[in-house]
Amino acid sequence: QVRLAESGGGSVQAGESLRLSCVASYYSGHCMAWFRQGPGKEREGVAAIDIGDKMTSYTDSVKGRFTISKDNAKNTLYLQMNSLTPEDTAMYYCAAADSCDVDRIFSVVAGHPEMLDAWGQGTLVNVIS
Secondary structure, eight states, rough: OEEEEHHHHHEEEOOOOOOEEEEEESSOOOOOOOEOOOOOOOOOOEEEEEETTOOOOEEEGTTEEEEEEEETTTTEEEEEOOOOOOOOOOOEEEEEEEEEOTTTTTHHHOOOOGGGGOOOOOOOEEEEO
């Protein structure tokens, strides 16, 4: 059974950076993603990557600021987050599937988390203005 363990969250000042990590155990698929859920908000997709062809996608609000990547040797997914704003405050979740269309994953999963094979427990990011 796939296990995902996130880390790297914390409290930072606006404008600072954080790097989230997600260690994947027993996972050999081709699609991983980061989602987040802010206070009083619905869960939303943040970034996704097709591990095979390295294609990525981002939600509009993080484009140019966040970068998703995966170290296959360490089986670890990363989310580099720069120029953080208070609107980025949320619980961040790592998710994985055997395969996906990175251009459609966010709309496909919206309201249907069971569409992905595994979810982590989350890591909290708090951005202070």
